[in-house]
Amino acid sequence: MHISASLWSSDNPKAEKAQKFGALNAIMYLAPAEVAGAGNLCPNASEGCKAACLAMYSGQAAMVRNSDDPAALGNVRTARIAKSRAFMRNRVAFMRAAALQLALQYRRARKAGLELIARPNGGTDIAFEAVSVDVDAKLAARLSRIIGKDIAARRYPSLFELFPFVRFNDYTKTPKRMRRFLAGGMPSNYHLTFSRAEDNASAVHDVIAAGGNVAVVFDRLPDTWGGARVIDGDTHDLRCTDPRGVVVGLTPKGRKAKRDKSGFIIRTL
């Protein structure tokens, strides 16, 4: 099956902010959690984060009548659902398309004099470090031509090994993935920030104690939280450029997040 959808977005407001920091931020948005009815793409999502998820209830995804209703489908939600289904049901073709399109983003960044920084989990928490990419001879030739480097035809353990010259970053709510990152067990070009929710206090404590970064949604950013300095995470989304050992403070986006009562948003006011 051919995947024709555009998988990486680099024209959204987050990506536009990145350009001021010399980066082209390519983000892959799929439908989160179980929204696509094809398995769970956010295995550690909380009830609060699912109810406020940016990938469903903010920005372009919320441009639909009665946007609080997850069953209300506009073009963006429908496209994200189709992409999640393609990832779950046709993974080899999906990953080949993701690789080809990322190569095009890389070429675009180079032409613009920017560094490509990619975020595969724009609305999911997929262990992409364990998702291989089968590069056949035809794809290898296309990638080599687009990127301007020799890419061998073989099975790569993940996108990160296929693109060792690109920095990748993601948020995760999966403690196992974060522990692996903090222990140096992830590919060296893949950075993770742990994402706080109303039900993962002990994991958040462990990440901060280990010197990792934690993203926290506040109604208003404090100076410190949990003993760590809070930085403004809304300035850009280039989490791999953050200093170590900080709390990345984010503010609620979308109506549903602003009304959150689950404890997902920390109220300081």
Ligand code: SF4
């Ligand atoms: S884990 Fe992240 S992407 Fe998944 S539902 Fe929660 S906020 Fe959305």
